[in-house]
Amino acid sequence: DAMVIQNPRYQVTQFGKPVTLSCSQTLNHNVMYWYQQKSSQAPKLLFHYYDKDFNNEADTPDNFQSRRPNTSFCFLDIRSPGLGDAAMYLCATSRGLQGANQPQHFGDGTRLSIL
């Protein structure tokens, strides 16, 4: 089945130690999103790619970076994780942007813990 896959499901890292979360998709969607979701809160958009065009949210910390080497894969890099970065990180894809009237397809997320 076509889907969005996030690895790993659970990630534990140390304070300040770089960590990379990965997302792959078999839907061939041109847009990929990264969200941060803290407990009982709405998903918060960090950035998204339209094909290779990167769009960063104004309030996304510089500590968060992303790479999209090809259509299928997208990575979230956290350069120096702080305790406040502990959260669920969700990857999503969609077929188009504003006005395209398309849903987003989410992976099951990576739960990041910081020691």
Added chain:
Amino acid sequence: SQQGEEDPQALSIQEGENATMNCSYKTSINNLQWYRQNSGRGLVHLILIRSNEREKHSGRLRVTLDTSKKSSSLLITASRAADTASYFCATDAMTTDSWGKFQFGAGTQVVVTP
């Protein structure tokens, strides 16, 4: 600031009852979508309603949209224990500064007890 605000924050009902939750938003939209999230999982798309539509059905789900009031409601009929989840509305806003982005509400946590 969040585009969508949901009400109530939490809802507890018994199996067989209906569950209704509401979403209000601030700016003009292309469409509004509802998603479900089971504990510890990703979001699952339920229904998309376009700005020129007023009501949409999918199985036991009924969504209404009132663009004059900038509000939407999600009704789950004959609820089941498996409907226990958080439900989020998301808006695809029409403003240029929201290009390519959906705005999610804070969600309604629904608990259905057998």
